[in-house]
Amino acid sequence: MAADPQAPSILGFPHRPEWGSAAHRKALAGHLRRCREHAGIAPRQAARCIHTSEATISRMETGRTAFKSHDVERLLDAYGVSDPLERARIAGLVREAAKPEVWQTYTNAAPPALRPLLAMEPAARRIISYEPQLVPGWLQTQEYAETVIRAVHPTKPAKEIAERVALRMQRIEMLRRAESPPVLLAVMDSEVFRRQVGTPGVMYRQIKHLLALLEELPHQLHLQIAPLTVGAVGAVGHPVVHLRFFTPEYLPDMVYLEQYEGALYREKPCESERYQAILNNLCGVANPAEQTPALLEQALASWR
Known part of the structure; x- marks a missing residue:
């Protein structure tokens, strides 16, 4: 029987271990949902296929639970997915999704609210970050990071502080x-x-570090400094991170909104597009990236 040309395909999602297990799990989760919907099978029917609950199917289809190979195989049978290439790629995604996530080496140090961002950022094609108070975490020196973490968690033991750093x-x-x-x-x-x-x-060594990173990573790192004159455009009082992935058809944009003791995540297109527009405005009114080295040199002089 000829393959259904309208059936969803996962072949466009590559096997890229450097993107991390969470990206593979999320891509597979969305694909299983699309396959179920294409087959016209309700979540309750799918749950009966693998002797589980609708809640478990929901967690599988949002990437919030681990996949069991035999469950995925039975779901694919129920959904009529028979193409050997499709099934082989799905089996590969199941294996990749089962690997430890990037933060799991630091399980005790990785705040639960930050873990989804840590898990997905390796798969990003482009990350836009706005930080109103501190140097972004990716770009901090060890001593700057330790000072910040100790200030936020003054009662944490030294070992946990070191792990977070x-x-x-x-x-x-x-x-x-x-x-x-x-x-x-x-x-x-x-x-x-x-x-x-x-x-x-x-502070002096932190700014020197930023200058060194700009020289080391001219294509991967772009810094902009927003002056106070940006006014209301820059009145975003908390850090915002917007992730866009290499395969947007499988991985939708993700927005991370940092709170004092937690974080919010936004993935609906209407929400991620709104924050994309906010960040685009900030980039538009901030000093151009070409001026950043000179501005950093001025800041460096004030800390000598």
Whole structure:
């Protein structure tokens, strides 16, 4: 029997281990939902196929639970997915999704609210970050990061502080990888460089670090500094991160909104597009990236 040309396909999603297990799990989750809908099968019927609940099917289709190979195989049978190439790719995604996530080495140090961002950012094609108070986490020096983390968690033991610092330090490595590194566009308020974090020496070395990163990663890292004159456009009082992925047809944009003791995530197109517009406005009124080295040199002089 000829293949259904309207049937959803997962062949366009590549096997890229460097993107992390969460990206593969999320792509597979969305694909299983599309296959079920194309087959005209309700969640309750799908649940009966693998002797589980509708809630479990919902978690599977949103990537919030691990996949069992035999369950996926039985669902594919029920959905009429018979193409050997499709099934082989799905089996590969199941195996990749079962691998540890990037933050799991630092399980005790990775705040639960931050884990979805840590898990998905390696798969991003482009990351836009706005930070009104501090240097973004990817770009912090070890001593700057330690000072910030200690200020937020003054009662945490030294071992956990060190683990949180180590986790923060490794995040920039995705910009250095040889295969499909993301591009990071970071916008910071000019006040970030006037707000003393630690000693003047800590600030001086942090700014030197930013200058060194701009030289090291000219294609992967772009920094913009927003002056106070941006006015209401820059009146976003909390950090915002917008992720866009290499395969938007399988992985929709993700927005991370940092709160003092938690975070919110937005993935509906209407919401992610709204934050994309806010960030685009900020980029438009901030000083151009070409001026950033000179502005950093001026900030550096104030901390000598």
